[in-house]
Amino acid sequence: MTIARRGFLALGFAGMGLRAGWAADKTIILGCSIPLSGPAAPTGITTQRTVEHALELINAKGIEIGPDRYTIVAEFYDNKYIPAEAVTVVEKMMADGVRYLFSSGSGNSVPVVEKTTAAKVLQMSGASGKGHLTAPQFPYSFRVQPTNETAYAVYPWLKTAYPEIKRVAHMNPSDEAGFTESEDRRMIAERNGFTNVGNEYFKRGSTDMYPVATRMVGFTPDLIDMGGTIGRDQGLACKALRELGYQGKILQGYSDAKSFVDIAGPDAAEGTLLFDTLAEPQTPEQKDLYNWWIAKYGPPFPSYAFLVWDWPFILASAIRKAQSVDPVVVAGAMRTTVYHGIFGEERFGMKSVYGLDSSLTRQIPMSIIKGGKPSYLATIDWPAGV
Amino acid sequence: MTSTLLIQIVLSGLVTGLIYMLIALGVTLLFGIMRVVNFVHGELVMLSAFAIWYIGVDQGLPMWVAIPAAIVVAAGIAVLCQKLLFKPLQYDILNCFIVGIGASFAIRSASWAIFGPEPQAIPAMIPGVVRLGGVFMAKQRLLAAAVCVVLAIALYVFLHFTRPGKAMRAVEQDREAALLMGINPENVYVTAFIISAALAAVGGAMLGSVFGVDPEMGSEPLLKSFIIVQIGGMGSIAGTVLAGLFIGVADSVTGTLLGGELAFIIDFAILMLILIVRPRGLFGYDV
Numbered sequence: 270m271t272i273a274r275r276g277f278l279a280l281g282f283a284g285m286g287l288r289a290g291w292a293a294d295k296t297i298i299l300g301c302s303i304p305l306s307g308p309a310a311p312t313g314i315t316t317q318r319t320v321e322h323a324l325e326l327i328n329a330k331g332i333e334i335g336p337d338r339y340t341i342v343a344e345f346y347d348n349k350y351i352p353a354e355a356v357t358v359v360e361k362m363m364a365d366g367v368r369y370l371f372s373s374g375s376g377n378s379v380p381v382v383e384k385t386t387a388a389k390v391l392q393m394s395g396a397s398g399k400g401h402l403t404a405p406q407f408p409y410s411f412r413v414q415p416t417n418e419t420a421y422a423v424y425p426w427l428k429t430a431y432p433e434i435k436r437v438a439h440m441n442p443s444d445e446a447g448f449t450e451s452e453d454r455r456m457i458a459e460r461n462g463f464t465n466v467g468n469e470y471f472k473r474g475s476t477d478m479y480p481v482a483t484r485m486v487g488f489t490p491d492l493i494d495m496g497g498t499i500g501r502d503q504g505l506a507c508k509a510l511r512e513l514g515y516q517g518k519i520l521q522g523y524s525d526a527k528s529f530v531d532i533a534g535p536d537a538a539e540g541t542l543l544f545d546t547l548a549e550p551q552t553p554e555q556k557d558l559y560n561w562w563i564a565k566y567g568p569p570f571p572s573y574a575f576l577v578w579d580w581p582f583i584l585a586s587a588i589r590k591a592q593s594v595d596p597v598v599v600a601g602a603m604r605t606t607v608y609h610g611i612f613g614e615e616r617f618g619m620k621s622v623y624g625l626d627s628s629l630t631r632q633i634p635m636s637i638i639k640g641g642k643p644s645y646l647a648t649i650d651w652p653a654g655v
Numbered sequence: 656m657t658s659t660l661l662i663q664i665v666l667s668g669l670v671t672g673l674i675y676m677l678i679a680l681g682v683t684l685l686f687g688i689m690r691v692v693n694f695v696h697g698e699l700v701m702l703s704a705f706a707i708w709y710i711g712v713d714q715g716l717p718m719w720v721a722i723p724a725a726i727v728v729a730a731g732i733a734v735l736c737q738k739l740l741f742k743p744l745q746y747d748i749l750n751c752f753i754v755g756i757g758a759s760f761a762i763r764s765a766s767w768a769i770f771g772p773e774p775q776a777i778p779a780m781i782p783g784v785v786r787l788g789g790v791f792m793a794k795q796r797l798l799a800a801a802v803c804v805v806l807a808i809a810l811y812v813f814l815h816f817t818r819p820g821k822a823m824r825a826v827e828q829d830r831e832a833a834l835l836m837g838i839n840p841e842n843v844y845v846t847a848f849i850i851s852a853a854l855a856a857v858g859g860a861m862l863g864s865v866f867g868v869d870p871e872m873g874s875e876p877l878l879k880s881f882i883i884v885q886i887g888g889m890g891s892i893a894g895t896v897l898a899g900l901f902i903g904v905a906d907s908v909t910g911t912l913l914g915g916e917l918a919f920i921i922d923f924a925i926l927m928l929i930l931i932v933r934p935r936g937l938f939g940y941d942v
Contacts, residue, residue, distance in 0.1 A: 306764070307871070310772030443916050472916055476866050476875045479667040480910025480918070487660065501774040501867055512784050512793040513663075531776040532867045 295339045297332075297594055299324075299584075300362035302348045302355050302381075303373040309350035309500055311525045312573055316373060316395070317345050319574045322561060323581040332585055334592050341369075341585065352376045356384075363388055368596045369584065371395070371413075375446045378402055382410050391596035391603075393580055397449045397497060403619070403627040409600045411617060412628045413580035415545065416446075417453040417496070418619065419522060422633045422649045423544045424454075424461040427492070427520075430647070434518060438467035438490035440481065440506065441497045447473075450496035458494070466490050473502060482509035495521035504532025511537035522546060526636070526643035527569045535641030547575045548636035548643035554611050572636070572643070579610035580629070612648075619655060630655070659789035664911045665904055670796045672903015673803040674865070678858040679880035679887075679895045680810060681851035687890025688827045688847045689746045694755030695736050697877030698762040699852050703729045703859030704868040705766070708775045718780060718860075726856040733852035734845060742844075766870035777863040799861035806857060807896055810850070814892065819846055827890065882926050888939020898937065 301320065303313035320343055328340040346362065348355035355377030359370065363384065369391050372378040375398035382402055385392040391409045394402055397416035404410075415422075427434060437458045441447030447470055455465045467488030471481040485493055493510065495503060503521050507529070510519065521529075522544040530538045550559040558578055562570050583606060588594060591602035604626050607616045612631040619628040635646040678700060685691045703725040711721030740758060744750040779795035814820040825833040826843045833840065862872060883902050887894025902922060910918045929936060 306767045306772070310767070314772055470914060470916065472919070474871065474875070476862075476872070477667075477671050477906070477910075479671065480664075480907055481914075483660070483663060483667065483911045501869060504774070504776075505866060512791060512796075514784075514786070514789075514791045525773065528773050532774055534776075534779070534782070536782075 295337050297339055297341045297369060297588070298365075298367050299341050299343045299369045299371060299581075300359070300365075300367035301343055301345045301371045301373075302358050302362070302377060303345060303371070304350035304377075305345065305347035307349045307351070309374065311500065311528065311571065312523070313347070313350075313373060315525075315571045315573045316371075316577050317343075318562075318566065319558075319577040320371070320581055322565075323578060327581060327585045332588050334588070334594065339588070339594065341581070348373070348377045350374055350377065352380050356380050359384065363390060368594075369393075371580070375402065375416075375449060376444050379445055382407050386410065389597050391600050393584065395577065395580075397446045399449050399453065400623055401445070401449070403623040403625070405624045407627075408625065409596055410627060411600075411603060413583070414576050415629055415631065415633065416523075417450045418622075418628060418630075418655075419545050419633050420454045420457040421652055421655045423520070423635070424457050424463065425652060426635070426647070426649045428461055428463075431492075431518065434491040435464060436466045436488070436490045437463045437492045437494055438469070438485055438488040439465065439494050439496055440469050440471070440485055441495070442473035442499075442502065443470035444473060444497075446497040454494050454496050463492075471502070471506075475502065475505075478502075478505045478509035479513070482506060482513050482515070485510060486513045486515045490517055492518045492520055495519065497523075499523045500525070501528070501532055504529045504538075507533040507541060508537045518542060520544060523573070524643075525571055525573065526638065530638060530641050530643075538638045538641065541638045542646070543636040543638070543643060545576060545633050546572050546636045546643065547634035547645065548572055549645045550575075551634075551645060551648070552611070558611065575611055575634075579608065579612070579615060579631075582610060583608045583615065583629075621655065657789075660911075663790045664907050666790060666792060667911075668904035668907025669900060670792070670800040670903070671907065672900045673800045674858065674861050675876055675879045675883060675903060676896055676899025677803040677806060677854055677861070678876050679883040679899055680807060680892065681854035681858070682877075682880045683884045683887070683890055683892065683895045684810075684851050684854070685847055686884065687892075688823055689741075689844055690748050691741055691746050691751045692748065692755065692881075693736075693741075693851070694752065694759045694877070695733075695740075695762065696851065696855055696880070697873030698759050698766075699729045699733060699855035699873070700859040700862060700876060701766065701868075701870060701873035702732060702762070703856035704777065704863035704872060705770055705775070706856075707860050707863060708777050708868050712775070712777060722857070722860050725859065726853045729852035729856040729859070730849045733848040733855075737844060737848045742841075746844075763870050763874075770870060772869075774867050774869040775863075776867050777860065779864055793865070795864055799865055802857060802861060806854065807892075810854070811892060813850075819843075823847060879922070882922050885926055885936055886929050888936030891936070891938035894936055894938030 303316050305313045331338040346358035359381040372394045375396035378394035378396040379398050379401045386407050393411050393413045395414040439451050441451045519541045550556040587603035587606045591598045615631040617626045618630040620626045630651045633649045636643045637646045685693045706725035706728045707721045710716050711718050741751050781794040781798050783794045822838045826840050883898040887898030906918045909921045
């Protein structure tokens with residue numbers, strides 16, 4: 270190797286070092302409290318992988334605030350989907366100076382919102398939780414994934430898409446998410462002219478679903494809305510319902526479709542309606558994300574990744590708009606940010622319901638299990654006036 | 656409540672109770688013979704189910720290969736636990752209890768890392784549903800119940816009518832006297848661990864095909880097993896069978912009529928009542 274070439278390489282390495290040093294000087298730490306083990310881990314792992322990729326793209330451009338260039342660095346903590354664990358990891362993050370938090374699951378997010386509000390930490394939750402998370406007393410708390418609110422869009426659509434459905438029964442886990450989902454879904458179903466014929470809760474992670482399924486079948490509903498039921502519980506519940514002779518429709522969301530079909534069995538799963546689930550990419554942006562995942566992790570693609578994809582970009586947009594890294598200022602900017610994301614125009618709204626615009630509104634994709642696989646069914650616009 | 660609903664509830668409870676009973680039999684067998692409360696038993700159920708899933712579903716080999724292979728895997732792990740965990744502690748009840756809890760957590764955590772978070776499923780060996788009037792039951796559940804009944808009978812026959820079984824009962828009744836009769840208790844212990852693991856493996860096959868497979872799948876059945884064993888009486892096969900059926904039906908009745916949340920509360924209430932009135936359980940003896 271010649272001296273000139275060595276010198277050239279040395280300059281190159283020095284340049285890389287300078288660039289790395291420059292980028293590391295201005296970082297925004299994003300703490301993520303997500304389930305990386307336990308029954309809810311599939312959603313947590315999907316979240317981690319998706320957020321990491323979103324931040325790669327955001328950080329490639331950087332966030333310019335005046336003369337400074339910022340990057341966002343995510344730190345992932347396992348909350349095991351256990352509220353006590355979630356409180357512990359969030360307290361640790363806050364002690365370490367984290368001022369931006371993403372939290373998964375309402376049972377994990379609600380117990381920390383008062384702490385994050387007091388510390389002026391901007392909390393973004395992929396969770397239900399309604400007014401327990403989005404209310405005027407929590408001005409720095411945003412819900413970045415429509416959850417129970419999807420019912421505002423889905424029930425009017427059901428009314429026209431499946432006019433034969435009249436009687437609806439609701440089945441949810443007996444926790445914060447389940448109670449919230451049930452309360453909203455019953456209210457919205459009734460508002461749209463459906464008759465609520467039953468409402469049942471079960472212990473999340475139950476092994477045997479026959480008892481609750483027997484009760485559900487006894488209501489003779491046309492549709493069973495599983496609301497906040499997630500993970501293995503969905504497959505076991507669907508399987509039990511079909512084994513007990515239920516032949517009506519089943520509606521559920523937050524699904525890992527492959528696991529669901531594996532557990533329930535293709536015959537039992539057939540015809541299940543999946544809300545806020547995009548089984549197949551429809552737009553170029555959706556196809557980009559899909560292709561990246563398949564290239565990096567291989568099939569199957571978890572459709573949950575679509576739901577997680579946009580919020581890191583919305584956060585970056587809000588920081589750019591605020592021209593500040595102060596969470597209080599960013600929260601104000603976030604509330605008025607309109608972002609063109611993977612589901613078209615997205616914005617924080619629902620002031621009419623929660624008293625301030627802190628809940629993400631956007632199009633809701635619908636899918637259906639056909640031939641043992643999820644397939645795209647429709648995209649529902651967010652209803653006007655909500 | 657209609658008679659059809661009543662039959663449905665009782666039948667569902669009996670079938671579930673039989674699966675729990677099979678797992679509980681493994682727990683009570685070890686306790687009866689060596690006074691070891693084996694907390695690793697739930698993880699043996701889980702690891703067996705994963706072994707069956709891997710061999711029978713992922714690798715596509717027939718179930719008659721997968722299930723015996725899972726029994727071998729479970730027996731191997733059980734014997735390792737016996738040699739490395741329980742024997743060095745001289746089968747002390749409290750120490751084994753604590754070490755068992757630790758080992759259980761360790762195995763479960765490792766399983767999350769090894770098998771990943773996505774739940775898996777063992778397809779029904781007999782798909783479809785039986786319908787009798789208004790009563791429905793999955794054929795796979797009926798198969799699981801039948802297997803559990805056959806194994807419970809086989810265990811009874813083994814313990815009462817074979818030489819190794821009689822040796823086990825001799826060690827259970829009086830270890831020193833059994834030694835004088837030329838029975839090696841260590842060999843009996845190994846045999847007991849292998850039989851217990853085999854019961855866990857078959858339980859894993861049945862649970863996995865009915866309820867799915869994931870690293871947490873052994874936890875709830877193990878907790879139910881302890882309740883069943885306590886109610887039936889530690890070390891009593893007959894007590895375990897009766898308590899398993901009783902808890903299965905009680906869960907089904909409570910869960911269906913009052914809601915699933917109350918099932919565990921009722922189970923513990925029954926357990927507490929029995930422990931107060933008859934501390935040794937229905938058919939147990941003083942420890």
